[in-house]
Amino acid sequence: MSTALLPDRVVTVAAPPADRDVSAITSTRVFIGRSIRHTLRNTEALIMAIVLPIMLMLMFTYVFGGAIDAGGDYVDYVVPGIILLCAGFGSSSTAVDVADDMTNGIVDRFRTMPLRSSGVITGHVVASLLRNLFATAVVIGVALLVGFRPTGNTLQWIGAIGMIALFILAITWLYAALGLAARTPAAASGYGFALLFLPYLSSAFVPTDTMPVWLQWIADNQPITPVIETIRGLLFDTDLGDRAWWAVGWCLVIAAGSAVWTSVLFRRKAGRR
Amino acid sequence: MAAAIEIVGLRKSFGEQRVLDGIDLRVQAGTVFALLGPNGAGKTTLINILSTLVTPDEGTASVAGHDVTTDRDGVKNAISLTGQSAAVDEVLTADENLRMMARLSGYSATDAKRRAGALLEQFDLVDASRKRVKTFSGGMRRRLDLAISLVATPPVIFLDEPTTGLDTRSRQTLWEMILGLAAQGITIFLTTQYLEEADQLAGRIAVIDHGVVVAEGTAAELKARVGGEVVELRDGNDQIVRELPTDGSVHGLREAIDQLDAAGLPGGSVSIRKPSLDDVFLALTAQNLEVTR
Numbered sequence: 001m002s003t004a005l006l007p008d009r010v011v012t013v014a015a016p017p018a019d020r021d022v023s024a025i026t027s028t029r030v031f032i033g034r035s036i037r038h039t040l041r042n043t044e045a046l047i048m049a050i051v052l053p054i055m056l057m058l059m060f061t062y063v064f065g066g067a068i069d070a071g072g073d074y075v076d077y078v079v080p081g082i083i084l085l086c087a088g089f090g091s092s093s094t095a096v097d098v099a100d101d102m103t104n105g106i107v108d109r110f111r112t113m114p115l116r117s118s119g120v121i122t123g124h125v126v127a128s129l130l131r132n133l134f135a136t137a138v139v140i141g142v143a144l145l146v147g148f149r150p151t152g153n154t155l156q157w158i159g160a161i162g163m164i165a166l167f168i169l170a171i172t173w174l175y176a177a178l179g180l181a182a183r184t185p186a187a188a189s190g191y192g193f194a195l196l197f198l199p200y201l202s203s204a205f206v207p208t209d210t211m212p213v214w215l216q217w218i219a220d221n222q223p224i225t226p227v228i229e230t231i232r233g234l235l236f237d238t239d240l241g242d243r244a245w246w247a248v249g250w251c252l253v254i255a256a257g258s259a260v261w262t263s264v265l266f267r268r269k270a271g272r273r
Numbered sequence: 274m275a276a277a278i279e280i281v282g283l284r285k286s287f288g289e290q291r292v293l294d295g296i297d298l299r300v301q302a303g304t305v306f307a308l309l310g311p312n313g314a315g316k317t318t319l320i321n322i323l324s325t326l327v328t329p330d331e332g333t334a335s336v337a338g339h340d341v342t343t344d345r346d347g348v349k350n351a352i353s354l355t356g357q358s359a360a361v362d363e364v365l366t367a368d369e370n371l372r373m374m375a376r377l378s379g380y381s382a383t384d385a386k387r388r389a390g391a392l393l394e395q396f397d398l399v400d401a402s403r404k405r406v407k408t409f410s411g412g413m414r415r416r417l418d419l420a421i422s423l424v425a426t427p428p429v430i431f432l433d434e435p436t437t438g439l440d441t442r443s444r445q446t447l448w449e450m451i452l453g454l455a456a457q458g459i460t461i462f463l464t465t466q467y468l469e470e471a472d473q474l475a476g477r478i479a480v481i482d483h484g485v486v487v488a489e490g491t492a493a494e495l496k497a498r499v500g501g502e503v504v505e506l507r508d509g510n511d512q513i514v515r516e517l518p519t520d521g522s523v524h525g526l527r528e529a530i531d532q533l534d535a536a537g538l539p540g541g542s543v544s545i546r547k548p549s550l551d552d553v554f555l556a557l558t559a560q561n562l563e564v565t566r
Binding site for chain 2: 026027033104106111112
């Protein structure tokens with residue numbers, strides 16, 4: 001060892017914490033806090049989360065609304081669809097967030113620490129849930145201003161918000177899995193784009209019986225339609241039939257499947273960048 | 274002296290490609306050990322195995338007495354890894370990065386704040402502590418990266434090419450810090466492509482190529498095998514005609530020049546330089562081939 005380079009800046013070594021093992025609850029809380037900070041500092045995404053719902057709400061009510069439903073009640077029909085459309089947009093950034101983390105090496109650092117490192121994904125998912133519930137509140141606020149008059153009671157409102165939250169969770173986990181499966185953040189963003197078209201092929205904006213028969217079959221049997229119909233039914237106090245079960249079932253299957261896929265991918269990608 | 278790292282017969286392949294082909298190494302506690310080799314030699318894979326990110330195909334390795342495959346948590350408790358690209362959160366500030374890592378290392382919120390403050394001071398990052406890391410220079414990023422590695426003060430630290438891409442000044446600062454840590458009894462295992470870096474920092478050096486350790490010893494021992502200096506003969510067009518390793522002594526130099534004389538090149542010029550990694554490499558791999566033949 002060379003003596004020419006004696007350290008003049010001595011880094012002192014502090015006593016380590018008594019226990020470096022951190023509980024999953026503590027680490028997950030720290031990861032959630034990190035992701036929320038990321039959300040609040042991503043100004044573009046934050047502006048999108050507020051502006052997009054307003055733009056869509058106004059566009060569907062004043063531009064398309066008159067043509068689709070000349071009676072002027074289109075706003076009551078379209079609100080659940082716009083909520084889901086916004087949630088889809090808002091959740092898609094989770095794919096990019098996850099892909100970013102996986103490629104820049106920070107996850108490898110977490111992995112070499114004595115903690116449950118997959119909590120970093122949970123952090124992104126929880127932040128996405130909060131971000132999109134906020135966007136949902138913006139949609140509902142603007143909707144009320146432009147004439148949205150739901151008739152559901154408090155319990156039905158709670159049910160509708162629960163349904164929306166479950167949908168956000170399901171689609172966010174799916175985006176997290178896509179973010180892990182993608183090799184680069186740009187690819188993650190691309191995969192996510194396809195999912196954004198699903199709401200258009202559902203009963204979100206027009207009743208499915210106005211579509212050609214083959215498309216109607218797709219629209220009736222894809223997960224978005226029962227979710228939309230459940231929210232609509234709860235907010236306007238109409239008969240849900242078995243749609244709520246389909247909606248909850250679809251969301252749980254997507255959320256659970258994606259969560260399992262996520263954890264498999266997360267483990268497989270250790271040390272590979 | 275106790276071994277901080279012990280590696281026996283380690284092999285690893287990715288698909289058809291054999292990355293590590295039987296590595297045996299022993300690193301004493303409280304020393305700096307450098308793994309020297311070119312890109313693709315297997316340096317990062319070896320560090321990834323030692324830090325539990327990758328499982329070996331064959332052989333065993335233990336860090337601070339914990340086996341890297343059967344006692345991962347034991348290893349994780351005793352190490353920190355600073356990877357090739359600075360693994361810092363660019364969206365957060367330096368202070369937030371350190372506090373987050375401290376919280377994740379078992380410190381309470383108050384202790385995490387105190388620990389972050391101390392590290393910011395020691396690593397000369399106080400002025401930048403509230404700036405987002407995105408705006409940091411390469412040297413600042415590396416300093417933060419190293420500071421993060423020290424949050425929980427592990428007994429063994431892995432540094433994967435810590436100074437690649439840094440300017441001379443930042444490199445010097447980082448070297449000083451690494452030596453300072455070693456002086457306090459922390460075992461440091463680093464990889465590098467630069468002979469000079471290994472020379473400045475490490476007590477012992479292992480040269481690795483194609484997944485095999487081709488030489489191991491102190492810097493002096495390795496240099497003795499290469500020669501202390503290299504004499505270059507250039508022709509009239511400044512093209513290198515011959516390179517001769519010497520031991521750096523006057524006698525060695527005279528011998529080398531005599532040989533060049535014999536080559537007889539009018540208008541040629543002679544210069545002397547320190548051996549580069551290429552020279553070490555050429556010398557060592559050539560010797561290795563002779564041995565295996």
